[in-house]
Amino acid sequence: MRLAELSRQSGVSTATIKYYLREGLLAPGRQVNATTAEYDEEHLRRLRLVRALIQVGKVPVATVKEVLGHVDDDSLGRTIRLGAALWALPQGPEPDEEDPATVTARAEVDRLLARLGWETSREMSTLSPVHRSLVAAVATLKRLGYPCDAEALAPYAELMRRVAQLDLDSMETHASEAEQVETAVSSAVLFEPVLRSLHRLAQEEESARRYGIE
């Protein structure tokens, strides 16, 4: 398809597409003559992802570039490729290492992972920004005087494990590994608000069931 058609199908203006091309967020089309290039389904897919990251996820252009670099790096194994792409996304706040609550929280997260038998997460704990975000979030609860221990967190983690299984099942319906990694990245940005809303709606439903509405 031509640029105009790519714009029509993606809902992204031609000016914005040209900007993405200049920034290297989108691969150049196949040049058919001096002024015309031809784009395909792969361009359309990539454009959707870039738009999701920039417009919805508010991810800075430089970060999008880094994320796409990992998405496209087929020299990596799938877990590392996925991890690298997801770790490059903006993460939650870093733990405050000056705060004693961080030390307690890190010990609690260690106990949790041991209890769950999540060996990979334990091994990667010093590298993973996701692990650091969890420590920071637990530390915040502890600092404000709310209890948050491994025993209380474990059943939540088990349910999130099942959510992650659904995520990967749906990712695996895509044919190529490149598409699978793209799906994982867009879900991390776009599906999070769906999950949060479902959680809150479920709280309302469960509350009505337990306590009635009067």
Added chain:
Amino acid sequence: MRLAELSRQSGVSTATIKYYLREGLLAPGRQVNATTAEYDEEHLRRLRLVRALIQVGKVPVATVKEVLGHVDDDSLGRTIRLGAALWALPQGPEPDEEDPATVTARAEVDRLLARLGWETSREMSTLSPVHRSLVAAVATLKRLGYPCDAEALAPYAELMRRVAQLDLDSMETHASEAEQVETAVSSAVLFEPVLRSLHRLAQEEESARRYGIE
């Protein structure tokens, strides 16, 4: 306890406590003489909640006041009291009613709730800001060309239902209904980042288990 002790135990400065008192976010202490007031555990608990909402949740002071008004309103049934407090918190983006994707998304959410048998959520759908946030989040996925239908959402909703059961179980360990509603509000703000981090960590763990690390 005196103001200085309340400050020490809560980690909130006396100046900030005085500000919260002036703004009516904290009930006045019991006056023991012209210059001294006595505070109790209830003040400490409320102070924790106010701090969680303002410092972590970045909730504006006027909104905190409104939320606390619902938390303290024991004329309401528990579901409504909980709902009113949670609905007063800042919500996700509103659906764009001009966008055809909103119409499709709303129909999909209706199908989902019917499928799940979540009757309360269906009945409250025109009132609930949580319902509107879900419609907006699904519409965003649809607009960007990602499939998101009732069949795909249902297993996620079922798992979130079990998460909500854990939430209410832990809420019910608190003695008074006032404390229970306070717990629900602080969890909505403080526990959300914990859940999101657990979800991402679970994705890493599950990915390593399925695809190995190499």
